[in-house]
């Protein structure tokens with residue numbers, strides 16, 4: 001993508017807000033903006049079909065109670081298939097061959113005055129289900145929202161317009177925020193030009209929109225990859241998640257509802273290895289893969305059996321130096337690309353949507369324009385405070401639990417035992433898992 005200043009050819013349409021990226025964060029933002037009665041454009045490089053019917057991608061997303069509440073407000077939660085929502089009651093953290101597990105229970109979670117102690121820390125939902133629910137919330141089947149393949153008018157009506165199957169070719173912002181004529185301008189790969197008062201980058205942690213507008217980002221490549229898939233197993237998981245910092249590998253288990261066909265216990269299984277070692281595991285045939293994963297889990301779950309496709313993600317964490325620019329706000333992974341180990345990525349993505357819409361609404365009540373620098377600065381501050389400590393704490397956890405020297409091993413095991421005994425620590429972790 002280029003930072004383009006030349007006048008583009010082809011048709012041009014003006015919107016109030018232009019969101020680049022119709023992933024879960026971009027779609028959630030489009031939905032959250034609806035009460036403001038704006039003209040919103042969503043630009044997505046994938047096809048409309050792949051946004052409307054997203055394919056299984058292996059990710060089982062741990063959602064906090066707070067995120068579930070937001071998804072209810074955004075009319076997304078009720079659209080999830082009931083059987084796709086698995087309760088997450090407890091979380092167990094283990095180290096090496098040590099049988100001890102630090103356990104964070106739902107009973108450690110903060111008591112909410114109206115509801116008492118929650119019976120779960122959060123919920124597990126497939127990423128493809130979340131994306132589908134978000135799309136259907138933005139484009140309800142009754143068709144009263146203007147979600148079309150494209151629009152040919154210069155001044156589209158209030159509603160949400162999807163430009164799918166079109167990447168952003170170039171992006172620029174003109175004028176500063178005080179200029180009445182300033183706007184963000186995006187040229188699509190098909191040659192069409194869209195302008196908007198506010199541009200939102202929701203185009204992943206490697207956001208090319210963010211980069212094209214000159215915002216630098218700090219990246220940490222862990223040199224590791226994460227394999228995710230669904231497996232059944234004979235030993236019950238009791239709806240407890242496992243994070244097992246073993247030596248030479250990290251394993252995780254995300255407990256799902258039983259297999260609908262066989263009734264067997266079922267989990268999302270996560271294996272993290274140096275990227276150079278992952279290729280060999282990926283290449284195993286199904287029977288060898290089952291045996292390999294059963295061995296890697298030291299038979300603690302019995303014989304594991306693959307029941308889904310396998311997906312591998314390289315692990316790169318990204319934090320931008322700024323979360324806003326001239327007429328630009330970053331949301332979702334474009335604002336904070338987390339290591340998945342603490343399961344906060346999309347939860348923070350929803351928080352970014354919540355914070356941005358709160359500031360835009362407040363700005364409107366005060367008569368400020370959408371791309372107003374003071375409004376965007378307030379958003380940046382709020383989301384930096386919400387995301388930066390979690391990002392740094394997650395980086396610290398990944399650093400501590402990848403060191404394997406004898407003193408580091410002792411420290412790792414001692415930390416879990418101290419954490420177990422120190423109730424305020426357990427309560428703090430439980431609060432972070434519930435999103436309290």
Ligand SMILES: Cc1cc2nc3c(=O)[nH]c(=O)nc-3n(C[C@H](O)[C@H](O)[C@H](O)COP(=O)(O)OP(=O)(O)OC[C@H]3O[C@@H](n4cnc5c(N)ncnc54)[C@H](O)[C@@H]3O)c2cc1C
Nearest residue numbers: 021023024025045062168203204332333343344345346347
């Ligand atoms: C293995 C794994 C496990 C995870 N587990 C959890 C978890 O338990 N809990 C949790 O909260 N989070 C988790 N996450 C993180 C979560 O998946 C992400 O935070 C979330 O998907 C980010 O959503 P997004 O919409 O910001 O970005 P993305 O999902 O990356 O979507 C970006 C969209 O922008 C589009 N796009 C990109 N560039 C362009 C362009 N130039 N023009 C047009 N469109 C563009 C892409 O096609 C895509 O549709 C996990 C991630 C991984 C990899």
